[in-house]
Amino acid sequence: MRFSSVNLSESKLKNLNLLDCEFIKCELTACKSEGASWHKVQLINSRCTGSQLQLSNLKNVVFNNVNFESCILDGAEFSSSTLSKVDFRSSEISRIKGLSSIVGSIIDPTQLISIAPALADQLNIIVE
Numbered sequence: 001m002r003f004s005s006v007n008l009s010e011s012k013l014k015n016l017n018l019l020d021c022e023f024i025k026c027e028l029t030a031c032k033s034e035g036a037s038w039h040k041v042q043l044i045n046s047r048c049t050g051s052q053l054q055l056s057n058l059k060n061v062v063f064n065n066v067n068f069e070s071c072i073l074d075g076a077e078f079s080s081s082t083l084s085k086v087d088f089r090s091s092e093i094s095r096i097k098g099l100s101s102i103v104g105s106i107i108d109p110t111q112l113i114s115i116a117p118a119l120a121d122q123l124n125i126i127v128e
Contacts, residue, residue, distance in 0.1 A: 034072075054092075078102055 002022045013033040018041050026046040036056040047067045055075040063083045071091040079098035086105040093107065094114040099122055107115075120127050 059098075 001020070002024070003026055004024045005026065006023070007027040008031050009027050009029040011028075011031045011033075013031060014035060016033050016036040018036070018038045020040045021038075022042045022044070023046055024042075024044045026043070028046060028048040028051050030050040031048065032052045034052050034054045034056065036053060036058075038056065038058045038061050040060050041058075042062040042064070043066050044062070044064045045066075048071060049067055049069045050071060051068070052072045053076050054072045056073075057077045058081055059077060059079050061078075061081040063081065063086045065085040066083075067087045068091050069087055069089050071088075073088070074092045074095050075097070077097040078101040081098065081101045083102055083105045086102070088102070088105050088111065089108045091111070093102075093111055095118075096102070096115075099115065099118055117127075119125075
């Protein structure tokens, strides 16, 4: 299913399950979708500023040119996802899973410090 230029701002979509969907130029600002499950989803040229996706499974998702600024993503799983031009600045990402999948995203210095222990663990780096 393909959604283009859809405005889902401030929607309450708790535990939303998405499979094989495309969202292009969509507005998901302040969307509350904690505990969601997205599988084989594409989110392209969209904005998710202030959204709540904590504890969501975002597996095998393509994120291209997406703004996640000031979001709650604590505990979200990004395994096997592909990110390009994704902005996580000022979002809560300290306990996201699948850190290797967020390659190419933009984070701020404070976020880097908060995910440093998980990165060290994932890369098998011993910090003494």
